[in-house]
Structure formats: structure tokens, C-alpha cells
Amino acid sequence: MKPARFDYVRAESIAHAVEALAGAGGDGKVLAGGQSLMPMMNFRLVKPSVLVDINRIPDLDRITQEAGVLRLGALVRHRMTAEDGLVARHIPVLHAAMKHVAHLTVRNRGTFCGSVCHADPAAEMPMMTLLLDGTIHIASPRGDRTMAARDFLVGSLSTALEPDEMVVAVDLAIPEDGTGWAFEEFSRRHGDYALAAIAVLMARADGRMRNVRIAMMGIADTALRFADVEAALEGREGTPAAFDEAAALLQAAIQPNSDLNASADYRRHLAGALARRALAEAWQRTGETTGGAA
Amino acid sequence: MQDQATITLTINGLTYTRAVDARLLLSDFLRHELGLTGTHVGCEHGVCGACTILMDGRSARSCLTLAIQADGATIETVEGLGRMSDLGRVQQAFREHHGLQCGFCTPGFLMTITDMLRHHPLETDDAIREALSGNICRCTGYQHIVDAVRELARERGPLT
Amino acid sequence: MTAFDASVEMRPRLVGQRIKRTEDPRLLTGSGRYVDDMAPQGLLHVAVLRSDQPHARIRSIDVGEAFAVPGVVAIFDAGDIAGDFKPAIPTSRMKGYYATPFRPLAEGKVRYVGEPVVAVVAESRYAAEDALELISIDYEPLPVAVSKDDAAMDDAPLLHDEAGTNVIISRTFARGDVDAAIAAAAVVVKGRFRMTRKTPMPMETRSYLAEWDRRRQALTLHSSTNIPGIICDVLGSCLDLPGNRVRVVAPDVGGSFGGKGSLNHEEMLVCVLARKLERPVKFVADRMEDLTAMSQAFDETIEAELAVDADGRLLGLRADVIGDIGAYSIYPWTGALEPVQVVSFLPGPYRMEHYRGRVRGVLTPKPPTGPYRGVGRPSSTFAMERLMDMAARKLGMDPSEIRRRNLVTAEEFPYRTGSGIIWDRSAFQECLQGVCELVDYPALLRQRDAARAEGRWVGIGLASYAELTGIGSRIAVAPGMPINTGTETASIRIDATGAVTAAFGISSHGQGLETTLAQVVADELGCRMEDIEIQHGDSALVPMGTGTYASRSAVLGGGAATKTARVVKAKVLKAAAFLMDVPVDDLEAEGGIIRARSSNATMTFREVAHAVYAQMGRIPHEQREDLVGSESYDPYLGTACASTHLAMVEVDPATFAVTVKRFAVAEDCGRIINPLIVDGQVHGAVAQGIGAALLEEVVHDEGGQLLTASLADYLVPIASTMPEIEILHVEADLPNNIGGFRGMGEGGTIGAPAAIANAVSDALAPLGIEVDTLPVTPDRLFRLVQAARGSARL
The missing domain is CATH 3.10.20.30 (Beta-grasp domain)
Known part of the structure; x- marks a missing residue:
């Protein structure tokens, strides 16, 4: 298990990095934390001709607050996201999710943006980006562009990124003040990829659910949002019956795969169980002050 | 390139x-x-x-x-971390608590624990076990390793 | 008490103490030396192209541009090395058995995915792997029967044509009239139990370094093996080399759990290649190769029926076992090792008259099964202990009570089971009682009932078992196997500095035998522990040694150490008596000092040794003896080792995750040499057992392809999976062997799976669920619960 040969570029800047990618003839890879890419290279499942190491590019390891969003640069490690005060204060659901991300040593290296680009259907970052109406900032020699997370995540290990592009940052929308939240995940062991997970955001007004957002993972080729279910809950009272209905809708909406760890039926069951837990929990948290941007 | x-x-x-x-x-x-x-x-x-x-x-x-x-x-x-004649503190704790058997995973544990002790609160056994859970040991069942880390964390006190 | 009280002198000083391990300083500082740490001058590396077919004829092999890869030195297939070795034949005296020949590279056809076919030798592993990508093998796929049930059919495609059948092992053990017992019984319970395939997964992968000494025309293999003596013997015969020109050394070895306890393809391969190329050749398996091709474990289906009378007394047991032994019968143990032991041990530690156990071992296109910590007994205990609980449930009896009524009692030893195993006296009843007291069993039941009343799925499970350990030459480790595994030799010498070197044929791979054997030697010899070096893991140390397996090393190695130390001590005292001019009976030795009881005069070991070896004429030559000894020990039979495990679990009704809330072990391992080490062995083995019960499963798909080829797919316990393990050592009467030791390295893997399975079944008792397959994954539990509820409500 040793990687195949490649040419190595230590990028000094974003421009340098994307130039090198463009020069790789469609066969370049960006190396950030390397916690997903390097295993695949060691297995020789991925054999890039050019490896562009972005770890020395200055200023990409920042979490900053912009208008209504938190911006996570391409070198923000999982550990930084987990420990960051802005994240804990403004997006507690992300803070909670970080506890489920791999293990201490992997968190030291792995990056938020790298995980979004890797687009594993059972990893937390793509799902959280989707939940938080994320915007992906993309650079290439052809110029910069942004893309909504839902357009970016195409399928299992597949994104809309072009071969000469790199992600420089992800913006996550800060939920409005008083938003209730929940994150529920189930994996075989602590830190493993999830069999299924759900994250929920909702506001409460006049005793009713407002602005419900639901994202799940582990139940399809990619993390998903559920606009229909979100809409169905809009304006409903937060009762067990409403949550049961929503869970049933979610179960009907998904087409999970069967694999080693879980059959499709079990995954569907799990999705429902986690959904009931998460919806109730999020509802209970509504009204709590989040100190958000609103 | x-x-x-x-x-x-x-x-x-x-x-x-x-x-x-x-x-x-x-x-x-x-x-x-x-x-x-x-x-x-x-x-x-x-x-x-x-x-x-x-x-x-x-x-x-x-x-x-x-x-x-x-x-x-x-x-x-x-x-x-230390020499055979002058073991470092983490190494000593592993020896005292019998935190190793075949010794193959041990260097990885020692380095992870060094990071844990420098940067992580480790207030409970659950927190210790969670922090250790990215390292596999097939020999010890982890119990003596947890014992060693518990002692080291207590000795260190709260993170400042 | 007087100074002459012999009991004071005889009392062990070091045996029984929590001595810190002498191995640790080197292992803690990165100063250990494992095979891959060695890099002799001119070293070449091997990478292996493996079969991607479960069963196929090799039509042709095209190496393409592989030779052009910089650093590639040579490429070999079976044809290129055909004249360089004889295959290893795992013979056995079993009737109807076929011994599959074992070779370095597949010859003619491949029989499992992962079987080595082509070897690339290069200056680096990187270059060797580059070359693998350029080699293609043209296969003619052959029909396969992947599952053991299909493979056992009369018309199944044959994996080894010469065998004429896939069922190469077939045995029946019987006593009494079990059919009548079952027909007449008040209660009969039955089940079809499956212990799925596991992989040993030691942290160090299989690693082999062969060096050919051109001058001596001799081979040295450094191997991550736990049976260096056996490997040395078989290599000598396969490579046609006398024993003085083959040496197998196991340096520091990073665990085995059985996976390094058999001959491996690649182990033969590096030896053949080193001799051919006259350069050092190393193969270090990567994790994928170990998960794909290391010998695997268990994989039986056990159909069993247990008859019980109205008072819960066992009447008879009828079982039919089919074991999936993979594509080859492993050397030296044969494919019978695992499945035959299942039927041997199925009657368990219980009094029961009638028994019939039938077993078949079936060849399938998968890696061979081989030794695995616990061998046979994890599966047999799982089935039997499940049946015990099912019977208790039918009778409305507590699981502890049905065991109490049936465990062999003190006055019944030695007890012969229905399969013919003789249980030596061990604390069968005391372990059950001990574990119940340890956890306050009645209180635990109340706790469970309170949780159950809240609708929670909480359960308690017990598992009692006994195992044979430290077995001597009367009993073959594997059925019909011609190798003597019942003897161990120690060789002790004291040199002119008074330093003690004790050499053994056993081979420590994590057990801490350098510490425990030094404790035994120091006590018996009367020297200081720090003056002893324990040598092991080297076929050149003693004339005959096999290695460490089957919980034998404390009993056999410890026995040989004791006998030899006594011989050497006699020589030391004889020399000292002459030097001190006192009768030898007046002398005692302890802590490196020899003391005359009558005068309190003393000499150190060092002084005696110096006088013996270095001072010319100090001792007249007719009285002078070298301070050396070599004795072997054979316990003839074996000794029982008993234990009861108790698990308390909770099942999450939403996710079906099983959490182990408590785990307790009461066990009798005889005289304990080092409690620290014994506890560590129990913890580790229980973790492995919990892994087998909840997580671990090697999965091959219907096409024979491996689906669990990474550690993200083959799940082993991590720190957060494990509960604290509570241990009670029950030291009943010591067994009738020289040190009073019982072997205990394997026990945890035997009791834990059954205890967990019983606890989960108890937790789900309100739904009438009986766990019959391990691991009991969330997905399996989900399906069991769904079936029990029999509706679409979930």
C-alpha cells in the first residue's frame, strides 16, 4: 500500500495552486489535510499525476464572521472548527456535530473544505454545509465563482468542481437568533462513518414551527435536504404526532442503499428513529438564545 | 513541479x-x-x-x-520521549499500569497521549476513552491504558 | 517459627507478585526490534500479485513492462520456482482426510481471492508495487460453491480435484443414547447457531525476512511467527536443508492471536527467493493483504438440540456442525483444528451422559481458517450457553441456577465428557458462584427488572466454560496431527560473571513471558531476577521447541524452567558447599546469595560462578561441573481452566445498538505467576470476545470477493467500545503439574461472545428473541425484532 508516483507542487498562493491544477491535464489533486485523499492514494484507488499541496498557502486557516455567515477557509482543520468560539456561539449545531467527526489525530489534520470536496455520503461536513445553506467559494485560473452547496454536491465522492478548480472557503449561514437545533448520528463505533445522521434547525413563533431545515446523510449517494418535509412542518405545532408524521415522510422520501453495515430497511428505520429524536430535541431548544446574527 | x-x-x-x-x-x-x-x-x-x-x-x-x-x-x-534507562513520564505510567503487551501499537498511543495531555481536558473516563479511540490496541482491551492516562491527567491537573 | 522452617524457604518470592515487565523499557522507547525494523545490506522487497478470482485456472501470466520499472530485480510465478522446494503437507491420521499441499505461489489454479500468484522482487516496496500494476493474469474462471452448505453438496464443484470431495474432514463423537434421551426429555431446546468468520488482526502484519548465507549455505528466516520451531522444521524439509543450516528467529512480535501460528505462503516464498537470488529478501504484508489472506477463524454453523429434565438437569446433546475451513488445510494444524474442537468442547463444563456431535469440515474458496485465540471453544460455548439459557427460560429457572445444577462438582473430578475430554479438577462451581457474588447478582437482577419496567431493554448474560490448557504429549493439539506439541525444553546456564541465561523453545508475542519465566527461574534458582536473561523465539536455542500457542507456555515453559533451574541450582550449591566447606544440605539460595544456615556465611552466585569457571584449580576437576542444565517437561495430560463470564447490556430500541454496561469474569488459572499480566490477558481476550460478539465479521460476497478489506470495514473494538472489566481470580486446588499453573491466555475470547449473546437475548426476552448469530449487529437485531413483532409497525 504505497502511493503511485506523482509530481508534487507546494503551492505558494491560490493562483499558484490553480495554475498547477490546470497544468495537470485534468489529473491533479489538491492535498489539504490528506485524511481521505492519502488513504485512497495508498490503496492506489487515486493516482493523481500532480499533487498540489496547499498547506503552506497563508491565511486559509481562518474562521471569520462575514455578513450573516461564518466563513471557513480551506485550511480550517476539524479541530479548529470543533474548538472555535464563533462556531460554538453562532452555529451550535455544527459545534455538536464535530464531536462525531473521526478521532483526535484525524481532526488535527483533516479540513472542513477538504471533507466537503471529498463528498463522502456518510461524512458530516457535506451534510452540515447543506443544512446551513452553504456557499462554496471556488477559484480557478479562469476566475472565481461561488456555488450553492446543493449544486456542488453531485453524488457519492462526486462534486461539481472542475479539474482546474479548488475550493478556497465555505460560507455557512448563521441561523437566526432563537433557532432550535439538533444533531443525531448513529455509527457502529465512536468516530466511524455514520450509518445515518440527521441535523435539524427550526425556529418557533406563536408556538409553531417556522423555517424548518432538515438534512440527512448515510441514506443516499449524497447528503440531502428535504424541502417537502420542511414545508410540511412549517406552521405546525411541535407535537410528537407532527414529528412522527415528518419521520414517516422522511422514510418514504429516501432510497437508502444496503451495504456491509446496514440493510436498506434498517437504514430507513434508523432514519425515522433519529428524525423523531432530532425533531423533538430541536423543538425543545427553540427560543434558546443563540446570540446569532439576526 | x-x-x-x-x-x-x-x-x-x-x-x-x-x-x-x-x-x-x-x-x-x-x-x-x-x-x-x-x-x-x-x-x-x-x-x-x-x-x-x-x-x-x-x-x-x-x-x-x-x-x-x-x-x-x-x-x-x-x-x-525517553530512554530505556530514563523513561519519560508517559512511558513510566504505561509500564506501571501494564498498558502494553506486544508493544506494536504502543508508540502511537504514547504520542497520541502526549498530544492529549498537552491539549485536552480529559476530565472523565469517557473523555479519555473517546480521545484514545483513534488508536487500536488488540492486546490490552484498553483498560490498563485508560488507567495510565487517568493517572497522568490527574497529575497534570486542569488545562490552563 | 525457626530459621530452618522449610516452608519459609520454599515460599515463592517473585511468583505471585505484580512485577513490572522486563520487556517494557525497550518496547516503550522504540527500541524493540520487529521484523520490519531490520534492513540488512542489499535487502530486496517483495510485493505479491494476488488472485482476484475465487476459483480459476491460470491460463497465462503477462508481465508486460514490469521489468522496465526502475528498481525491479526479478519476477517469479510458480513455474519459475518449481524445482526449488517441496510443498508442505499438513498430514493427519484422521480417517477420510485429504491433506492439501501448501505452496508459496499458486500452481495451475487459484482457490481464493487473495491467494499469491506472482512475486515481484525490487529494491523498494514502492517499485515492487509499481510493477504489480503492469502484470496481468489471464484466468479461466471455474465454477464455485462459495458457502459451506453449497460446497458440501455431492455435486459441488471441487476445489481440489485430487481430494474427490470438498468435505475433507468428517468426525463423530458419541456417548450413550442421545436420541432416546431427547425423545424422553421433559424439555428440549434447539437452535441453529452461527459464529461468523473472523480475522485475528494482530497490530503487526505478517512480516518475513530471509537471508541466505552463501558461506555456510544456510538460511536464516526472521519471522513474525509464534511457532518458530515448527516453521524451522517444515522449512528444512521443504527446502531440503538439515536443521543446522536453517534457523527461524521470531524477534519482537506484534501480536498473533493465532494469525501467526501457521505456515504462510509468503513465509516459504521469501526463503525460496533468498536462496535463489542469494540476497536478503523481505515481505511485509500490508493491512489489506493481512485482512485478505491471513488465516481466518471460526465460521461454523452449529445445529444443536439439548434435552433437559424437569429439574433442569442435562440429559443429552445432539449436534451437527459444519465448518467452513477455506481453500486449504492449514499447516501444521490442518483444517480440523477449529471445527473438530467445536464438537469436542460442545458438552461444556457440565455433567451430561448422552452426547452425539458430528462435524464436517468443508473446503470453500476463501482463505484457510486456522488457529484463533480460543480455537473452537468460542463457537461451542456460544451454542451451548445459548441452549442453557433457552432451557432455563423454558423451565422458568434462573440462568445461574441451571448452571449450578449441572456444572461438574468438586467430588466428580476427573470428569469425562460425552466427547471424551477429561476435566481435571478446576473451580467450575466456584467461578459461577464467584462472579455472582462479585456483581451482587440478585441486586443486578433487580436493576434489570426496574429498567425493564421502564420499557428499557436491559439484559444479563452468563457463560460458563472450561478449557484444556497446557496439554502434554498424551493429547494432540489438533486431531491426528503428527507433531509433538506436548514437550518443552529449557536450557539454563550461569556464566563466569554469575549472569543467568535461560533459553526456551516457546516464543513470546506480547504475553510477557520474559518477565513471568524470569520470575519462575529466579524463585527456583535463588538468583536475582535482574541477573536473568530469558531467551526465546529462536529455533537455535534448544534442540526441540515448537512455540507459544494453545495456552501452553506458562505450564510447559514454566515447568521446563522449574525443572532445569532445580538442576542448575543443585550444581551451584554443590560448588558452593565445596568452596564454603559446609554440607550442601546446610545451604540455601535466595536473591543471588547462597547462605549457610548454620554459620550465616555467604557467597554470591557471582563468586561461585567465578570460582567454578575462572579460578584455576579452585575446585578439583573431578568435582567441578559447568553451571548449566537442560531439561524438558511434558505434563502428559492437560489441565482444565474454568471460568464464568457475566455481561450486562442495554439495547437501544431506536438504533439497536448494544452497549455493554458491565462485564465481570471469575476464573481459575491456578497459581498466578504475575497478576498484572494475567489481568492484562483477560482484558485483551474479553475485548476480542466482545469484538466477536458485537462487531467483527469477515464478509465474502456470493462471488467469493472479500468485502471487509480495510479496517474501516472490519471493525475491532476501540477504547470507547469497552466497559471496565471486573475480574475475580479463584484459586482452587492447584492442578497436578509442576508449577501448579493453568494456561489462561485464551479464555476471554471463549466466554465473552456467549455472555453477550445471552445478555442481549435476555434484554429482548419480552419479545421472545433468541440470538443465534454473532456478531449481533444493529442490523441483525433490527431484523430479529422486526420478525418478532411480525408487523410493519417498525
């Missing part, structure tokens, strides 16, 4: 300069180029933790790191 380079890095306080292939893993560099065979290789896909070293003060999987990435870095390995 290159498939080879000369790198300079500091390992356990000593500076090394070597020419390396770009694809050479840091684990192989340490073991086979420098003869620092205390760092072990258990899976080469980042799951078992046997190859854990410290890079610039934080634990990292040396099997998921290229040697070339470590150019300019400060690396700590098990060889830097």
Missing part, C-alpha cells in the same frame, strides 16, 4: 537533511531512511494509529503524511 526534493526537518531535536521521493510516506522516511523504527506502521489507511507522531506539536498519522510535507517541520517520535 518535482517528483523528488531535498527536505530539512527537525526530529526529536536533531536536524536532518535528505533527498526524498515526493511520494515517500513520512512513516517510511522515519523508519527506513532514518532508521527511527520506533514509529510503527499498522494499516497505512489512517485507522489504526500505530504510526502516530507529533508534527509541530500536534499528533498526526505519519502514514497519511508525505515526507516532503514535513519539510521545515518539527517532528517528535517515540524515540524522543
Whole structure:
């Protein structure tokens, strides 16, 4: 298990990095934390001709607050996201999710943006980006562009990124003040990829659910949002019956795969169980002050 | 663009300069180029933790790191923790609590625990077990390792 | 008490103490030396192209541009090395058995995915792997029967044509009239139990370094093996080399759990290649190769029926076992090792008259099964202990009570089971009682009932078992196997500095034998522990040694150490008596000092040794003896080791995750040499057992392809999976062997799976669920619960 040969570029800047990618003839890879890419290279499942190491590019390891969003640069490690005060204060659901991300040593290296680009259907970052109406900032020699997370995540290990592009940052929308939240995940062991997970955001007004957002993972080729279910809950009272209905809708909406760890039926069951837990929990948290941007 | 380079890095306080292939893993560099065979290789896909070293003060999987990435870095390995005649504190605790059997996963645990003690609160057994859960040991069932870390964390006190 | 009280002198000083391990300083500082840490001048590396077919004829092999890869030195297939070795034949005296020949590279056809076909030798592993990508093998796929049930059919495609069948092992053990017992019984319970395939997964992968000494025309293999003596013997015969020109050294070895306890393809391969190329050749398996091709474990289906009378007394047991032994019968143990032991041990530690156990071992296109910590007994205990609980449930009896009524009692030893195993006296009843007291069983039941009343799924499970350990030459480790595994030799010498070197044929791979054997030697010899070096893991140390397996090393190695130390001590005292001019009976030795009881005069070991070896004429030559000894020990039979495990679990009704809330072990391992080490062995083995019960499963798909080829797919316990393990050591009467030791390295893997399975079944008792397959994953539990509820409500 040793990687195949490649040419190595230590990028000094974003421009340098994307130039090198463009020069790789469609066969370049960006190396950030390397916690997903390097295993695949060691297995020789991925054999890039050019490896562009972005770890020395200055200023990409920042979490900053912009208008209504938190911006996570391409070198923000999982550990930084987990420990960051802005994240804990403004997006507690992300803070909670970080506890489920791999293990201490992997968190030291792995990056938020790298995980979004890797687009594993059972990893937390793509799902959280989707939940938080994320915007992906993309650079290439052809110029910069942004893309909504839902357009970016195409399928299992597949994104809309072009071969000469790199992600420089992800913006996550800060939920409005008083938003209730929940994150529920189930994996075989602590830190493993999830069999299924759900994250929920909702506001409460006049005793009713407002602005419900639901994202799940582990139940399809990619993390998903559920606009229909979100809409169905809009304006409903937060009762067990409403949550049961929503869970049933979610179960009907998904087409999970069967694999080693879980059959499709079990995954569907799990999705429902986690959904009931998460919806109730999020509802209970509504009204709590989040100190958000609103 | 290159498939080879000369790198300079500091390992356990000593500076090394070597020419390396770009694809050479840091684990192989340490073991086979420098003869620092205390760092072990258990899976080469980042799951078992046997190859854990410290890079610039934080634990990292040396099997998921290229040697070339470590150019300019400060690396700590098990060889830097203490000597047979003068064991470091984490090593002592492992010996006292019988936290090792075959010894193969041990260097990785020692380095992870060094990071844990520097940076993590470790207030409860659950927190200790969670922090250890990226390292696999097949011999000990973890109990004596947890015992050792509990003692070390108590000795250290709260993080400041 | 007087100074002459012999009991004071005889009392062990070091045996029984929590001595810190002498191995640790080197292992803690990165100063250990494992095979891959060695890099002799001119070293070449091997990478292996493996079969991607479960069963196929090799039509042709095209190496393409592989030779052009920089650093590639040579490429070999079976044809290229055909004249360089004889295959290893795992013979057995079993009737109807076929011994599959074992070779370095597949010859003619491949029989499992992962079987080595082509070897690339290169200056680096990187270059060797580059070359693998350029080699292609043209296969003619052959029909396969992947599952053991299909493979056992009369018309199944044959994996080894020469065998004429896939069922190469077939045995029946019987006593009494079990059919009548079952027909007449008040209660009969039955089940179809499956212990799925596991992989040993030691942290160090299989690693082999062969060096050919051109001058001596001799081979040295450094191997991550736990049976260096056996490997040395078989290599000598396969490579046609006398024993003085083959040496197998196991340096520091990073665990085995059985996976390093058999001959491996690649182990033969590096030896053949090193001799051919006259250069050092190393193969270090990567994790994927170990998960794909290391010998695997268990994989039986056990159909069993247990008859019980109205008072819960066992009447008879009828079982039909089919074991999936993979594509080859492993060397030296044969494919019978695992499945035959299942039927041997199925009657368990219980009094029961009638028994019939039938077993078949079936060849399938998968890696061979081989030794695995616990061998046979994890599966048999799982089935039997499940049946015990099912019977208790039918009778409305507590699981502890049905065990109490049936465990062999003190006055019944030695007890012969229905399969013919003789249980030596061990604390069968005391372990059950002990574990119940340890956890306050009645209180635990109340706790469970309170949780159950809240609708929670909480359950308690017990598992009692006994195992044979430290077995001597009367009993073959594997059925019909011609190798003597019942003897161990120690060789002790004291040199002119008074330093003690004690050499053994056993081979420590994590057990801490350097520490425990030094404790035994120091006590018996009367020297200081720090003056002893224990040598092991090297076929050149003693004339005959096999290695460490089957919980034998404390009993056999410890026995040989004791006998030899006594011989050497007699020589030391004889020399000292002459030097001190006192009768030898007046002398005692302890802590490196020899003391005359009558005068309190003393000499150190060092002084005696110096006088013996270095001072010319100090001792007249007719009285002078070298301070050396070599004795072997054979316990003839074996000794029982008993234990009861208790697990308390909770099942999450939403996710079906099983959490182990408590785990307790009461066990009798005889005289304990080092409690620290014994506790560590129990913890580790229980973790492995919990892994087998909840997580671990090697999965091959219907096409024979491996689906669990990474550690992200083959799940082993991590720190957060494990509960604290509570241990009670029950030291009943010591067994009738020289040190009073019982072997205990394997026990945890035997009791834990059954205890967990019983606890989960108890937790789900309100739904009437009986766990019959391990691991009991969330997905399996989900399906069991769904079936029990029999509706679409979930």
C-alpha cells in the first residue's frame, strides 16, 4: 500500500495552486489535510499525476464572521472548527456535530473544505454545509465563482468542481437568533462513518414551527435536504404526532442503499428513529438564545 | 513541479537533511531512511494509529503524511520521549499500569497521549476513552491504558 | 517459627507478585526490534500479485513492462520456482482426510481471492508495487460453491480435484443414547447457531525476512511467527536443508492471536527467493493483504438440540456442525483444528451422559481458517450457553441456577465428557458462584427488572466454560496431527560473571513471558531476577521447541524452567558447599546469595560462578561441573481452566445498538505467576470476545470477493467500545503439574461472545428473541425484532 508516483507542487498562493491544477491535464489533486485523499492514494484507488499541496498557502486557516455567515477557509482543520468560539456561539449545531467527526489525530489534520470536496455520503461536513445553506467559494485560473452547496454536491465522492478548480472557503449561514437545533448520528463505533445522521434547525413563533431545515446523510449517494418535509412542518405545532408524521415522510422520501453495515430497511428505520429524536430535541431548544446574527 | 526534493526537518531535536521521493510516506522516511523504527506502521489507511507522531506539536498519522510535507517541520517520535534507562513520564505510567503487551501499537498511543495531555481536558473516563479511540490496541482491551492516562491527567491537573 | 522452617524457604518470592515487565523499557522507547525494523545490506522487497478470482485456472501470466520499472530485480510465478522446494503437507491420521499441499505461489489454479500468484522482487516496496500494476493474469474462471452448505453438496464443484470431495474432514463423537434421551426429555431446546468468520488482526502484519548465507549455505528466516520451531522444521524439509543450516528467529512480535501460528505462503516464498537470488529478501504484508489472506477463524454453523429434565438437569446433546475451513488445510494444524474442537468442547463444563456431535469440515474458496485465540471453544460455548439459557427460560429457572445444577462438582473430578475430554479438577462451581457474588447478582437482577419496567431493554448474560490448557504429549493439539506439541525444553546456564541465561523453545508475542519465566527461574534458582536473561523465539536455542500457542507456555515453559533451574541450582550449591566447606544440605539460595544456615556465611552466585569457571584449580576437576542444565517437561495430560463470564447490556430500541454496561469474569488459572499480566490477558481476550460478539465479521460476497478489506470495514473494538472489566481470580486446588499453573491466555475470547449473546437475548426476552448469530449487529437485531413483532409497525 504505497502511493503511485506523482509530481508534487507546494503551492505558494491560490493562483499558484490553480495554475498547477490546470497544468495537470485534468489529473491533479489538491492535498489539504490528506485524511481521505492519502488513504485512497495508498490503496492506489487515486493516482493523481500532480499533487498540489496547499498547506503552506497563508491565511486559509481562518474562521471569520462575514455578513450573516461564518466563513471557513480551506485550511480550517476539524479541530479548529470543533474548538472555535464563533462556531460554538453562532452555529451550535455544527459545534455538536464535530464531536462525531473521526478521532483526535484525524481532526488535527483533516479540513472542513477538504471533507466537503471529498463528498463522502456518510461524512458530516457535506451534510452540515447543506443544512446551513452553504456557499462554496471556488477559484480557478479562469476566475472565481461561488456555488450553492446543493449544486456542488453531485453524488457519492462526486462534486461539481472542475479539474482546474479548488475550493478556497465555505460560507455557512448563521441561523437566526432563537433557532432550535439538533444533531443525531448513529455509527457502529465512536468516530466511524455514520450509518445515518440527521441535523435539524427550526425556529418557533406563536408556538409553531417556522423555517424548518432538515438534512440527512448515510441514506443516499449524497447528503440531502428535504424541502417537502420542511414545508410540511412549517406552521405546525411541535407535537410528537407532527414529528412522527415528518419521520414517516422522511422514510418514504429516501432510497437508502444496503451495504456491509446496514440493510436498506434498517437504514430507513434508523432514519425515522433519529428524525423523531432530532425533531423533538430541536423543538425543545427553540427560543434558546443563540446570540446569532439576526 | 518535482517528483523528488531535498527536505530539512527537525526530529526529536536533531536536524536532518535528505533527498526524498515526493511520494515517500513520512512513516517510511522515519523508519527506513532514518532508521527511527520506533514509529510503527499498522494499516497505512489512517485507522489504526500505530504510526502516530507529533508534527509541530500536534499528533498526526505519519502514514497519511508525505515526507516532503514535513519539510521545515518539527517532528517528535517515540524515540524522543525517553530512554530505556530514563523513561519519560508517559512511558513510566504505561509500564506501571501494564498498558502494553506486544508493544506494536504502543508508540502511537504514547504520542497520541502526549498530544492529549498537552491539549485536552480529559476530565472523565469517557473523555479519555473517546480521545484514545483513534488508536487500536488488540492486546490490552484498553483498560490498563485508560488507567495510565487517568493517572497522568490527574497529575497534570486542569488545562490552563 | 525457626530459621530452618522449610516452608519459609520454599515460599515463592517473585511468583505471585505484580512485577513490572522486563520487556517494557525497550518496547516503550522504540527500541524493540520487529521484523520490519531490520534492513540488512542489499535487502530486496517483495510485493505479491494476488488472485482476484475465487476459483480459476491460470491460463497465462503477462508481465508486460514490469521489468522496465526502475528498481525491479526479478519476477517469479510458480513455474519459475518449481524445482526449488517441496510443498508442505499438513498430514493427519484422521480417517477420510485429504491433506492439501501448501505452496508459496499458486500452481495451475487459484482457490481464493487473495491467494499469491506472482512475486515481484525490487529494491523498494514502492517499485515492487509499481510493477504489480503492469502484470496481468489471464484466468479461466471455474465454477464455485462459495458457502459451506453449497460446497458440501455431492455435486459441488471441487476445489481440489485430487481430494474427490470438498468435505475433507468428517468426525463423530458419541456417548450413550442421545436420541432416546431427547425423545424422553421433559424439555428440549434447539437452535441453529452461527459464529461468523473472523480475522485475528494482530497490530503487526505478517512480516518475513530471509537471508541466505552463501558461506555456510544456510538460511536464516526472521519471522513474525509464534511457532518458530515448527516453521524451522517444515522449512528444512521443504527446502531440503538439515536443521543446522536453517534457523527461524521470531524477534519482537506484534501480536498473533493465532494469525501467526501457521505456515504462510509468503513465509516459504521469501526463503525460496533468498536462496535463489542469494540476497536478503523481505515481505511485509500490508493491512489489506493481512485482512485478505491471513488465516481466518471460526465460521461454523452449529445445529444443536439439548434435552433437559424437569429439574433442569442435562440429559443429552445432539449436534451437527459444519465448518467452513477455506481453500486449504492449514499447516501444521490442518483444517480440523477449529471445527473438530467445536464438537469436542460442545458438552461444556457440565455433567451430561448422552452426547452425539458430528462435524464436517468443508473446503470453500476463501482463505484457510486456522488457529484463533480460543480455537473452537468460542463457537461451542456460544451454542451451548445459548441452549442453557433457552432451557432455563423454558423451565422458568434462573440462568445461574441451571448452571449450578449441572456444572461438574468438586467430588466428580476427573470428569469425562460425552466427547471424551477429561476435566481435571478446576473451580467450575466456584467461578459461577464467584462472579455472582462479585456483581451482587440478585441486586443486578433487580436493576434489570426496574429498567425493564421502564420499557428499557436491559439484559444479563452468563457463560460458563472450561478449557484444556497446557496439554502434554498424551493429547494432540489438533486431531491426528503428527507433531509433538506436548514437550518443552529449557536450557539454563550461569556464566563466569554469575549472569543467568535461560533459553526456551516457546516464543513470546506480547504475553510477557520474559518477565513471568524470569520470575519462575529466579524463585527456583535463588538468583536475582535482574541477573536473568530469558531467551526465546529462536529455533537455535534448544534442540526441540515448537512455540507459544494453545495456552501452553506458562505450564510447559514454566515447568521446563522449574525443572532445569532445580538442576542448575543443585550444581551451584554443590560448588558452593565445596568452596564454603559446609554440607550442601546446610545451604540455601535466595536473591543471588547462597547462605549457610548454620554459620550465616555467604557467597554470591557471582563468586561461585567465578570460582567454578575462572579460578584455576579452585575446585578439583573431578568435582567441578559447568553451571548449566537442560531439561524438558511434558505434563502428559492437560489441565482444565474454568471460568464464568457475566455481561450486562442495554439495547437501544431506536438504533439497536448494544452497549455493554458491565462485564465481570471469575476464573481459575491456578497459581498466578504475575497478576498484572494475567489481568492484562483477560482484558485483551474479553475485548476480542466482545469484538466477536458485537462487531467483527469477515464478509465474502456470493462471488467469493472479500468485502471487509480495510479496517474501516472490519471493525475491532476501540477504547470507547469497552466497559471496565471486573475480574475475580479463584484459586482452587492447584492442578497436578509442576508449577501448579493453568494456561489462561485464551479464555476471554471463549466466554465473552456467549455472555453477550445471552445478555442481549435476555434484554429482548419480552419479545421472545433468541440470538443465534454473532456478531449481533444493529442490523441483525433490527431484523430479529422486526420478525418478532411480525408487523410493519417498525
